[in-house]
Structures are given as structure tokens and as C-alpha cells.
Amino acid sequence: MSLSFDAVVSTDQNEIDMKAGLNTFTGASDAVRCIVETIVTERVPERQTHKGKVRTLLKHSFKGSYGIAFSVELCDPKFETRFQKIKKTTYAELVSYYLNEAMYQHVEDLSLEAQGIVDRLGAKSDDLITQLRKSALENMHDISIKFNQDVKLRYRFSRDRQLQLVAINQETAKVLEAGESKEVIDIVAGITRFNTKTGNGRLQLKDELETVAFGFNTEYVNVKFEAKKRFSINLDKNNGVPKDKWDFVKLSVSPIKLKDGRVVKYIVKGIYD
Structure with a gap:
């Protein structure tokens, strides 16, 4: 073949x-x-x-x-x-x-x-x-x-x-020139895609229309179960629901940016209640 x-x-x-x-x-x-x-x-x-x-x-x-x-x-x-x-x-x-x-x-x-x-x-x-x-x-x-x-x-x-x-x-x-920013910021977003095996997914900021990739700053196997569950639950809550009724999570992240400042991925550092 x-x-x-x-x-x-x-x-x-x-x-x-x-x-x-x-x-x-x-x-x-x-x-x-x-x-x-x-x-x-x-x-x-x-x-x-x-x-x-x-x-x-x-x-x-x-x-x-x-x-x-x-x-x-x-x-x-x-x-x-x-x-x-x-x-x-x-x-x-x-x-x-x-x-x-x-x-x-x-x-x-x-x-x-x-x-x-x-x-x-x-x-x-x-x-x-x-x-x-x-x-x-x-x-x-x-x-x-x-x-x-x-x-x-x-x-x-x-x-x-x-x-x-x-x-x-x-x-x-x-x-090809995208790089992770040294800054750590807080964002409010809804999870639109999440792979429970790899920890990668996409999220949408509360006031934005486009989705952005996200991942974790450590190997996914080391991410606490409670944090993994929060992402899965948020995805389930938002699936098939109009955005004005979404449930959002607050995340601490480092952006990966292009030279023009556009964010192409967020590296999750923490999740808040």
C-alpha cells in the first residue's frame, strides 16, 4: 500500500x-x-x-x-x-x-x-x-x-x-516566528473544544468571535484531575448553547503571539473559581 x-x-x-x-x-x-x-x-x-x-x-x-x-x-x-x-x-x-x-x-x-x-x-x-x-x-x-x-x-x-x-x-x-510572551494575564473564556487525552483545545474569549488554541504549561499527565474536569464540564455546558447563555471560566495564561501582536495560542497557568 x-x-x-x-x-x-x-x-x-x-x-x-x-x-x-x-x-x-x-x-x-x-x-x-x-x-x-x-x-x-x-x-x-x-x-x-x-x-x-x-x-x-x-x-x-x-x-x-x-x-x-x-x-x-x-x-x-x-x-x-x-x-x-x-x-x-x-x-x-x-x-x-x-x-x-x-x-x-x-x-x-x-x-x-x-x-x-x-x-x-x-x-x-x-x-x-x-x-x-x-x-x-x-x-x-x-x-x-x-x-x-x-x-x-x-x-x-x-x-x-x-x-x-x-x-x-x-x-x-x-x-514560524510566534513566541510565548513572558507576561501572565487573566482571561474569561468559554471552552469550545477539549481533548481529554492531550489537554489541547480551543477557547473563545467572552467578548470575541474567533476561537483560539490553548494548552498547558506542563505535561498533561501532571495536570490535576480537578482542573481537567473543569475544562470538560465547561465544554459540556456550552455545547449547543447560544453564547449569551454560556458558562465561562477565568484562566491565568501566557499568550503565544505573532510579531504583529495577534494571539494564536494561550498557555494555561492556572484556573480560578
Whole structure:
């Protein structure tokens, strides 16, 4: 079994900068390999080499845009059964999920199979996201940063049918320089999504319309049960309820901000009654 993807650079010409293009395609390859290998082996690879358990293979090119098609294949028989047990579309779903999470983007609810895999990986999901931010995402953005050209990573059902998994552009490149603020502030928010296995989720400030990612400043296993329960209860209370009837929690947090000051994630330090 193999998984088919492509990475496409938007350009009005029949050419792109070679170095930036190669870096972008390498980043796409490394990101997909890293995600698939973590799913199959339940271990986050720190380095991508030709001896890895999962490898990417260049495929034929295609007309219409400048891009590259590649496949992902397992090269370790020990994990073959586990590799084939997961649906191809679930791999595609999880590639999209982890890359968008790494860029602090809102993601839709996962299928039961995909959510089960995320739950099973637990804290390894955070390790995977951290690994993606180290080099793969930076490389993927190379041509967007230097030449303002957008990139699409797609899953290929066939030559004529593709599903876009993630969009790369100068706007998403801003997350590469996001950093945690030293300030600790209090916020009042409602919980809109919460993963009880990883501790990650999204919240909405009382006076805002957009949701923002949140996580904890320690490994989730070390978070007190009472605090975990408060998040779960708040999510249950707000689920399907108009916002003017929401229950809110007061949190002590450190914001992760972009250079322009926009907050993309809150790191929870404490919760108040």
C-alpha cells in the first residue's frame, strides 16, 4: 500500500526559483513522512533519513501548475499490518490535522478513526507538532516567504481528483516566528473544544468571535484531575448553547503571539473559581 500526495506552487509562469522550490518540496515530503511514521510506529522521528521506516518517492510530474507528485511507502515489514489497517483517507485527514495544528489553524472535528489515533498517541501528538515546526514547516514556506507564491499540499485520489490538505502562504508563514510572551494575564473564556487525552483545545474569549488554541504549561499527565474536569464540564455546558447563555471560566495564561501582536495560542497557568 502507498499513499499519494502532491505539492503545488501557484505561479503564472512555467518556472519557479529552484532552491526555494526544492526546499518547499523537501519540507512537504518531510512533514508527511514525519506524520505517517509517527502514526504507524507511535514514535516521533527526530531525523528524516533514507534508512527511516517510511519513505517518500518522487512520481511523475503533471500539467497545469508547477508541482511535484510523490508517494509515501512503508519500508519496515514489522509495521506493515498496522500501516495497512488504517484507511488512506484517515492518513490524509491526519496529515491535514497535524500541519494545521502546527500552524495554530482551526481544524474541523476528526472522524472517529482519526480521533482514536490522536487519542492513542496522547502526548506524542505535541511532540510531533513540535517536530514539524522545527524544519519541515519552515522549508515548506520557503517559496512563499521569498517569492510570495502560495503552496497547496494535496492528497491524490487519482490524477484527476485531489483533496487539498493545507495551504501555505505568507500569512501562515507568520506562525514560524510566534513566541510565548513572558507576561501572565487573566482571561474569561468559554471552552469550545477539549481533548481529554492531550489537554489541547480551543477557547473563545467572552467578548470575541474567533476561537483560539490553548494548552498547558506542563505535561498533561501532571495536570490535576480537578482542573481537567473543569475544562470538560465547561465544554459540556456550552455545547449547543447560544453564547449569551454560556458558562465561562477565568484562566491565568501566557499568550503565544505573532510579531504583529495577534494571539494564536494561550498557555494555561492556572484556573480560578
